Amino acid sequence: MNHRQLDYFRQKLIQWKAALKKESEEKTREVLQSHVDADLTDMATREYDTDLTLQACNRNDELALEIDKALQRIDEGLYGYCEETGEKIGLGRLKANPVTLYCIEEQERRERQQKLYNSSDPYDEDL
Incomplete structure (x- = not known):
């Protein structure tokens, strides 16, 4: 793989990781805000939404680790x-x-x- 191709993938990975981080932050902020406004009748729904959000954030975290490993492989010449x-x-x-x-x-x-x-x-x- 040539230098230009490696730079392309490095930038793609960095942008992807930044998008994942932003998405997780937005989802977390939304969940926290929804809990502020929640009443008792909405609590079950809020808890379900929170679980889904946490699962999505965990997947994003796992993917961010994979991205870090890919960036490391680029640095090591193994990508x-x-x-x-x-x-x-x-x-x-x-x-x-x-x-x-x-x-x-x-x-x-x-x-x-x-x-x-x-x-x-x-x-x-x-x-």
């Missing part, structure tokens, strides 16, 4: 290479998912393996 095979990850795949760790072949292999693992339990359907 764009499959963590398992060392093969190049296609630019289209990186554009679609800039935090991906695996080339498409390795990701498909992992998904097949996971599917086999999950389907090997005959009692799994009963759960």
Whole structure:
């Protein structure tokens, strides 16, 4: 990957992380404000909304950590290479998912393996 492409992905990742942070801050602010105005009849709804907001914020935090790891891989010269095979990850795949760790072949292999693992339990359907 050339320098221009790395800069493109670095900026895309930084902007994505900033957008996630802003979204989490806005959601948190909205929840806090809704609790100020809440009465007892609205408390169940408010608690449900709070749980959803916290889940979204947690997902954003997890994604922000993945973004940090991708930025670190850029700094280390490892970005764009499959963590398992060392093969190049296609630019289209990186554009679609800039935090991906695996080339498409390795990701498909992992998904097949996971599917086999999950389907090997005959009692799994009963759960």
